Amino acid sequence: xxxxxxxxxxxxxxxxxxxxxxxxxxxxxxxxxxxxxxxxxxxxxxxxxxxxxxxxxxxxxxxxxxxxxxxxxxxxxxxxxxxxxxxxxxxxxxxxxxxxxxxxxxxxxxxxxxxxxxxxxxxxxxxxxxxxxxxxxxxxxxxxxxxxxxxxxxxxxxxxxxxxxxxxxxxxxxxxxxxxxxxxxxxxxxxxxxxxxxxxxxxxxxxxxxxxxxxxxxxxxxxxxxxxxxxxxxxxxxxxxxxxxxxxxxxxxxxxxxxxxxxxxxxxxxxxxxxxxxxxxxxxxxxxxxxxxxxxxxxxxxxxxxxxxxxxxxxxxxxxxxxxxxxxxxxxxxxxxxxx
Numbered sequence: 001x002x003x004x005x006x007x008x009x010x011x012x013x014x015x016x017x018x019x020x021x022x023x024x025x026x027x028x029x030x031x032x033x034x035x036x037x038x039x040x041x042x043x044x045x046x047x048x049x050x051x052x053x054x055x056x057x058x059x060x061x062x063x064x065x066x067x068x069x070x071x072x073x074x075x076x077x078x079x080x081x082x083x084x085x086x087x088x089x090x091x092x093x094x095x096x097x098x099x100x101x102x103x104x105x106x107x108x109x110x111x112x113x114x115x116x117x118x119x120x121x122x123x124x125x126x127x128x129x130x131x132x133x134x135x136x137x138x139x140x141x142x143x144x145x146x147x148x149x150x151x152x153x154x155x156x157x158x159x160x161x162x163x164x165x166x167x168x169x170x171x172x173x174x175x176x177x178x179x180x181x182x183x184x185x186x187x188x189x190x191x192x193x194x195x196x197x198x199x200x201x202x203x204x205x206x207x208x209x210x211x212x213x214x215x216x217x218x219x220x221x222x223x224x225x226x227x228x229x230x231x232x233x234x235x236x237x238x239x240x241x242x243x244x245x246x247x248x249x250x251x252x253x254x255x256x257x258x259x260x261x262x263x264x265x266x267x268x269x270x271x272x273x274x275x276x277x278x279x280x281x282x283x284x285x286x287x288x289x290x291x292x293x294x295x296x297x298x299x300x301x302x303x304x305x306x307x308x309x310x311x312x313x314x315x316x317x318x319x320x321x322x323x324x325x326x327x328x329x330x331x332x333x334x335x336x337x338x339x340x
Contacts, residue, residue: 039093042084046099049080053106057275065240071273072306075114075295078107111295118293120320124337125217129324130156130265130311131333132226133168135184140164143327144171148188150324150335154213155188156265158226182209185224185266191215199223199253201246208250208266210257217340220316221259225250225266243269244276251279254314261315261340267331268310284312287321287336296323298332309334316340 059067088096129152176188180196183206196211208225297304324333
């Protein structure tokens, strides 16, 4: 009787073993005949996303400046990858999930260095900052003092209404004994400012200027610019023709300048990816791209989606670039340290 009981017990223990949830899911997926046929449309969406990321510079601007609009918000196209991944998993489509390798790899190649790498370093003998203060800013003095608190040696401001210039001048007088205002843009400096003059960017009024700042390490040419705004309209697309013409004029002025060391500070109303700014971006380096941490988005201040405020240099080496805390403007101020 004892032997029979043992035999029954042993036989009972040799029955079917529980299967892990993961193995069960894998077995179910493998045995699913539609796993490769489903999700073809999602896979095609991944291919289209890859094409846009790879060939964004070839998308024409002839209709509504579509190419420039896409390039302005190009980093955000990466959000389509997790969306397509979720849809692929919901559809239980191996084709859709595997196809996502393409856009994910391209996006990481384009922007992974900005997202995951902090390129800022020590050193730098000049700190510069720029801010579009917003013409309707309710607290000019507070905004000016807040940006000056960054410790910048040179500070550029854009969108200065004539009735508020004095408020900015008074707020910055103690920190910056030298300054020049041309039209709606201004330059404040701890060091002497000479040869200040407007720069014609084909607008009919002054929204750009240049000046020589004599620092302890030597002179440097500083450009301050506020290019025309762009608009996204349902019936016209990305309306940026005036901005594009002004960018060409600004780029020509900088290219014709024989000075070796040049810094451009301002609101360019466009990102470094926008091919319409090539006249400027092709001859200068972005401090954020060369020595920044992350994307450095500056607009809109409430939820930054694009870096349209720029610090660009020629003849000097970027050491660090960063975004400053929000003010009462709709833009975030930005700053950088450079070395020569």
